[in-house]
Amino acid sequence: MKWILVAVIVTATVLCDALQTLGMRRHGEIQDFRPSALGRAGAALARNGYVIVAVALMAVSFFTFLTLISLADLSFAVPATAASFVIETFVAKYFLKERVAWRRWTGAALVACGVALLAL
Amino acid sequence: MTSDLRLKTRLFTAIVVLANVSGNSLMTFGVKRHGGALGSSVLEYLQVMFNPYVAAGICLLIVWMLARMALLSWADLSYVLPVTSIGYVLTAVVGRVFLGEQVTARRWMGTVLIMAGTALVGSTAVRTHDSASREKLVETTR
Numbered sequence: 001m002k003w004i005l006v007a008v009i010v011t012a013t014v015l016c017d018a019l020q021t022l023g024m025r026r027h028g029e030i031q032d033f034r035p036s037a038l039g040r041a042g043a044a045l046a047r048n049g050y051v052i053v054a055v056a057l058m059a060v061s062f063f064t065f066l067t068l069i070s071l072a073d074l075s076f077a078v079p080a081t082a083a084s085f086v087i088e089t090f091v092a093k094y095f096l097k098e099r100v101a102w103r104r105w106t107g108a109a110l111v112a113c114g115v116a117l118l119a120l
Numbered sequence: 121m122t123s124d125l126r127l128k129t130r131l132f133t134a135i136v137v138l139a140n141v142s143g144n145s146l147m148t149f150g151v152k153r154h155g156g157a158l159g160s161s162v163l164e165y166l167q168v169m170f171n172p173y174v175a176a177g178i179c180l181l182i183v184w185m186l187a188r189m190a191l192l193s194w195a196d197l198s199y200v201l202p203v204t205s206i207g208y209v210l211t212a213v214v215g216r217v218f219l220g221e222q223v224t225a226r227r228w229m230g231t232v233l234i235m236a237g238t239a240l241v242g243s244t245a246v247r248t249h250d251s252a253s254r255e256k257l258v259e260t261t262r
Contacts, residue, residue: 017197024193025249045189058185063165069148073215085201092198099248100198103240108198110237111205117230118212 005068006080009061013084016057018091023050080119086112125194129246132191133203139184141210147177149218195246202241209234 027048030041045051068077089108093100150173168174191200209231216223 017201020189021192021197024189027193029194030190051189055185062181066147066151066165066168070151070154085205088201089198092196092201096197097249098196098198101244103244104198104202107202107237107239107241107244110233110240111202111208114230114233114235114237115205115208117226117233118208 002068002072002076002080005064006083008064009068009081010084010087012057012061012064013081014087014091016054016061017084017088018095019050019057020054021092021096023048023054026050076119085115125246129191129195132187133200135187136184136191136200136204137207137210139180139187140204140207141214143177143180143184144211145177145214145218146173146180150174150177196248199241199244199246203238205234206238 023045027041027045030038032038032041065077065081068081085108089100089104092098150171151168153173154168154171169178188200188204212227212231
């Protein structure tokens with residue numbers, strides 16, 4: 001049961017982050033932090049298809065996570081869901097076309113190993 | 121890369137990490153106090169969301185989400201993920217304080233690896249995709 005929940009969380013998180021990144025890039029860099037400008041950005045994002053689907057996926061991930069921490073420790077839940085990390089680095093390179101050079105691969109690998117050690 | 125972009129990125133990374141760690145910790149504390157496993161009914165989820173700790177946790181997680189969205193509007197996903205992972209270390213520390221667990225050698229090693237990974241990725245460019253190619257990407261995936 002625990003691992004089914006972890007699988008749901010990982011899948012939803014990966015899709016959510018990929019779509020969120022696409023949506024935010026399409027929106028463009030947030031540069032103006034005055035309340036009125038942030039309000040306008042919020043209104044634009046509420047109509048951004050990628051962001052809408054990403055938020056829905058985040059809700060799926062959130063409620064599944066809530067269920068998971070009700071039957072497992074946070075120190076299991078957080079590291080177990082960190083598998084999304086490695087998958088997302090691949091998604092960033094091949095789908096989002098980011099330049100993932102050796103420092104990023106090494107850094108992502110170190111973090112993934114570190115998270116696994118924390119979980120044990 | 122302008123130092124302005126780096127500064128803005130550092131600031132938002134800090135907000136993202138702090139909101140995430142405090143939000144998750146408060147939420148877990150509240151859910152545990154509620155007692156028992158969730159999942160039997162929608163009503164139970166609604167009930168637990170009105171627990172003050174869970175409600176405060178959710179507010180902080182909304183801050184986390186918005187700050188992270190802003191960060192992703194200019195930074196790479198493959199940059200944001202590792203640098204915000206320092207939150208795992210803080211989450212473990214908070215969990216330990218609440219649960220009174222021992223800090224084993226293995227956990228110290230995990231902490232060191234995460235910090236090294238974070239520092240390594242933090243030294244790379246914040247953004248590697250350019251506007252032209254990202255327009256093209258959006259066109260082809262629409």
